[in-house]
Amino acid sequence: MKGYNNKYLLINLDDLTFEEEKIEDQILYDYLGGTGLSTYLLNKYSSKSDPLSPSNPLVFCSSPLTGTRLTTTSKYSIATKSPLTNFIGDSMSSSYFADKLKKTGFDALVIRGKSNKYRLIKITNSKVEFLNATNIWGKTTSETESLLSTSLGSDFSFATIGPAGENLVRFAGIKNDGGRMAARTGVGAVMGSKNLKAIAVNGNQKIKIYNPQKLNEIRKELSIKSLGDSTEKYRTTGTTINMSLLNRLEMLPTKNFSESTFKESTKIEGENLIKNHFSKKAHCANCTIGCEKIFITNDNNEPITSRLEFQTTASLGSNLGISDPNWIIRASNLCDELGMDTISTGVTISWAIEASNNGHLKESIDISTEQKLLELIKNIAYRNSIGNLLAEGSKIASETIGNKSYLYAMHVKGLEIPSYDPRNLPALALALSVSTKGACHNRASAYDIDFNNKEIFIDPQIIAKKTKDSEDYSAVLDSMIWCKFLRKSFDDFYYESSHIYSHLTGEIISPGKLKIAGERINNLKKLFNINNGWVRKDDNLPERLLKNESEKNQIISNNFLDSMIDNYYYFRDWDKNGNIPTKKLKQLNIK
Amino acid sequence: MNDLLTGIILAGGKSRRLGRDKALELFNERPLIYSVIDAIRSSVDEIIIIVNDEARKKEFAFIKNVKIVVDKYCDSGSLGGIYSGLLESKNSNAIVLACDMPFVSKNIINAMKNRMGSNIDIVIPETEGYKHSTHAIYNKNCLQAIDQQLKQNVYKISKIFSKCKTIIITENEIDEVEPNSKSFFNINNESDLDKANQIFSEMCKIKIKIEFFGTAKLIAKQDFIHLYTKKQVTETELIKLISKAKPDLIGQIIKKDTNELKKSYNLGINGIKNISDKKISLQQNDSILIFSSQSGG
Ligand code: SF4
Numbered sequence: 001m002k003g004y005n006n007k008y009l010l011i012n013l014d015d016l017t018f019e020e021e022k023i024e025d026q027i028l029y030d031y032l033g034g035t036g037l038s039t040y041l042l043n044k045y046s047s048k049s050d051p052l053s054p055s056n057p058l059v060f061c062s063s064p065l066t067g068t069r070l071t072t073t074s075k076y077s078i079a080t081k082s083p084l085t086n087f088i089g090d091s092m093s094s095s096y097f098a099d100k101l102k103k104t105g106f107d108a109l110v111i112r113g114k115s116n117k118y119r120l121i122k123i124t125n126s127k128v129e130f131l132n133a134t135n136i137w138g139k140t141t142s143e144t145e146s147l148l149s150t151s152l153g154s155d156f157s158f159a160t161i162g163p164a165g166e167n168l169v170r171f172a173g174i175k176n177d178g179g180r181m182a183a184r185t186g187v188g189a190v191m192g193s194k195n196l197k198a199i200a201v202n203g204n205q206k207i208k209i210y211n212p213q214k215l216n217e218i219r220k221e222l223s224i225k226s227l228g229d230s231t232e233k234y235r236t237t238g239t240t241i242n243m244s245l246l247n248r249l250e251m252l253p254t255k256n257f258s259e260s261t262f263k264e265s266t267k268i269e270g271e272n273l274i275k276n277h278f279s280k281k282a283h284c285a286n287c288t289i290g291c292e293k294i295f296i297t298n299d300n301n302e303p304i305t306s307r308l309e310f311q312t313t314a315s316l317g318s319n320l321g322i323s324d325p326n327w328i329i330r331a332s333n334l335c336d337e338l339g340m341d342t343i344s345t346g347v348t349i350s351w352a353i354e355a356s357n358n359g360h361l362k363e364s365i366d367i368s369t370e371q372k373l374l375e376l377i378k379n380i381a382y383r384n385s386i387g388n389l390l391a392e393g394s395k396i397a398s399e400t401i402g403n404k405s406y407l408y409a410m411h412v413k414g415l416e417i418p419s420y421d422p423r424n425l426p427a428l429a430l431a432l433s434v435s436t437k438g439a440c441h442n443r444a445s446a447y448d449i450d451f452n453n454k455e456i457f458i459d460p461q462i463i464a465k466k467t468k469d470s471e472d473y474s475a476v477l478d479s480m481i482w483c484k485f486l487r488k489s490f491d492d493f494y495y496e497s498s499h500i501y502s503h504l505t506g507e508i509i510s511p512g513k514l515k516i517a518g519e520r521i522n523n524l525k526k527l528f529n530i531n532n533g534w535v536r537k538d539d540n541l542p543e544r545l546l547k548n549e550s551e552k553n554q555i556i557s558n559n560f561l562d563s564m565i566d567n568y569y570y571f572r573d574w575d576k577n578g579n580i581p582t583k584k585l586k587q588l589n590i591k
Numbered sequence: 592m593n594d595l596l597t598g599i600i601l602a603g604g605k606s607r608r609l610g611r612d613k614a615l616e617l618f619n620e621r622p623l624i625y626s627v628i629d630a631i632r633s634s635v636d637e638i639i640i641i642v643n644d645e646a647r648k649k650e651f652a653f654i655k656n657v658k659i660v661v662d663k664y665c666d667s668g669s670l671g672g673i674y675s676g677l678l679e680s681k682n683s684n685a686i687v688l689a690c691d692m693p694f695v696s697k698n699i700i701n702a703m704k705n706r707m708g709s710n711i712d713i714v715i716p717e718t719e720g721y722k723h724s725t726h727a728i729y730n731k732n733c734l735q736a737i738d739q740q741l742k743q744n745v746y747k748i749s750k751i752f753s754k755c756k757t758i759i760i761t762e763n764e765i766d767e768v769e770p771n772s773k774s775f776f777n778i779n780n781e782s783d784l785d786k787a788n789q790i791f792s793e794m795c796k797i798k799i800k801i802e803f804f805g806t807a808k809l810i811a812k813q814d815f816i817h818l819y820t821k822k823q824v825t826e827t828e829l830i831k832l833i834s835k836a837k838p839d840l841i842g843q844i845i846k847k848d849t850n851e852l853k854k855s856y857n858l859g860i861n862g863i864k865n866i867s868d869k870k871i872s873l874q875q876n877d878s879i880l881i882f883s884s885q886s887g888g
Pocket of ligand 1: 234282288290485
């Protein structure tokens, strides 16, 4: 099929071999690419083994749109079994690595096994080499990229882990192109478990396009649309300004979700960061929006810059009771260098603080100075002292020390909760509970249902239907792949996407079929989880977020959540326990 | 004295000068007579509306909990109406009001009521040398004097004041109860109606807070401002007010020329409940939030 390479690379690190495998058209058509295709490949090679064992596949996947230079499409998806959740771990990242990977002639990489030496995989046009990575093992992500760039050439793009991934920190990410990271679900730990430090790609093969002229026109139109009102926030301020609104709405996770407003939020809200810390804008390859904002410290110490998003400012800020932007910029920079997810880092530290304050954790967690905070983050990445426990993430750490410390572990299925307080955001609460990868705000973008309608819906049936639809829609976004921040630029997302897909591949896909593809992808993710021991009680929220008697103004209670979940299963055609009937699998052509 | 009071509203016939029925003229989106009824409802235990004839009585049948009485001396001006009303009153005292007074003040009515005593027949306010005979309290003791006058075809109300025990409420006294009161304002013609509407919109202004987020906050250089507005506004009116107060928002947050928010922004009342209705009902101290319509992050 045009638009694809129609093959992937199956790599075995045990014996440093590789094979080229064909992908049938039907599979491409059914799973599109990105998160869809990577889920398919993960499922195909999955062994139900421990996530950090050699047999757990680590899949990198581009998409049909990758490499077409359509705005925001330089993206790739990663799928593996997550060491945080033991369910599907999927994460995405963007920029040149995605394009250069696709242009090597492969749509995806499936990496299995474990090398007995530290390795780097170098892939150019259909050529694969396994290089020794001893000299870069232990280096931070930027050091690694810069060393590799010197030795292999600046034409290459790299996906690399930092010390956190090497030390199997369960929330380690994979970094690429200087500033981007596939951060969530511990994909970096899986890479580290294979002794794989980095992947270097430099493909320059042409991507075959069915109707190049038409696609060119579409590219221009879409670029213009992408600069409209519906991307204003991303283009101007970026996402850090979410904090002031969420704080005003009492939805800003504060001190490990024990509070929903942060007294000192004005110091770390985006408006203040922009006034006092803004350094420059940046953007992923082939993106006209450029949501990335780089901030710089302004105290007397050596200046440090970091790309900040709202999630980072909240997880490492209000969630930890930290109100100095300089601390946050340095902590964020450090997490990036060590290759660690800032959300899980923040929420695991806040768990430890509370567990310690309540006597469940013997060690005291001191982040009263910037130095101590940075020290703790380093200790997590290197698994030093208490950092060794925290490197397990809040779920496993709380299970390890036992008692009632699980009460403070703010995760779903093991993945730490991002910074939207779901207590009064019903669609988000449902989406976080049922998401196959755990508490992820992006796999359904359900907060948009709560925020952008005339009223917050409180009918479980309406919420369930809308959340299900939003999950399927997001699956298509993440498979095509479009950036989430472009989504509102479409007048009719399914129609326009199907149109573009057809001009790219030469295969007609109707808007309806595209919708079903989204449903299929989410069902396959769920099937992966079911095969790995999922049960209904895994779809939940921490007790703390559920309403008790004293919280009169809160929407989400145990019963309300249950009722939304029941309705959600109903709209998914799943049984009452959330399992997928064989009939449904057949209907979706899932084998 | 007997505390109980009857309310008599004089709604005779059609206004010659306005050319329409004043009582039924729409004011604040309701027939004007309701403004008077509402103002006295809590001060009286009976309301009588005086009309000229049976046909008009039928026209007023839609008004609930009032007694509609046909004037015994129709074509005798207000005096006839006062007479017919007092005659029908179950109480000895009655506050008499014209139907065309949109701003009758409860406070002033109550102050007048407090001045009524057992040996008093009339309590009448006077401003700028003018005695407001259709904004006064009369006792049934006046019936005889009025009847005599009417039989002689003397319709001037002021003539009875000397014949009855009358107390005048002075301008100073009124000012103490309610400075700049519009209680005596009545509508005779089109321009009075316009003026009433203008006074009304000034009177119902409430204080609201406009809170800015994101780029709106950066441009406004303030977290919030306070504005005064009517309780019922359209989205356009509200945006117009905001752009007057913060003209810098025009262009990036508010569309040029049209008093509309750009698609990139939402308005929420006291939270994220979006305003998408064209008409908005506001309360004192409400907050209007202006925030990005892109919730991602
Ligand atoms: S909008 Fe932001 S995240 Fe999306 S492609 Fe552009 S720069 Fe990257």
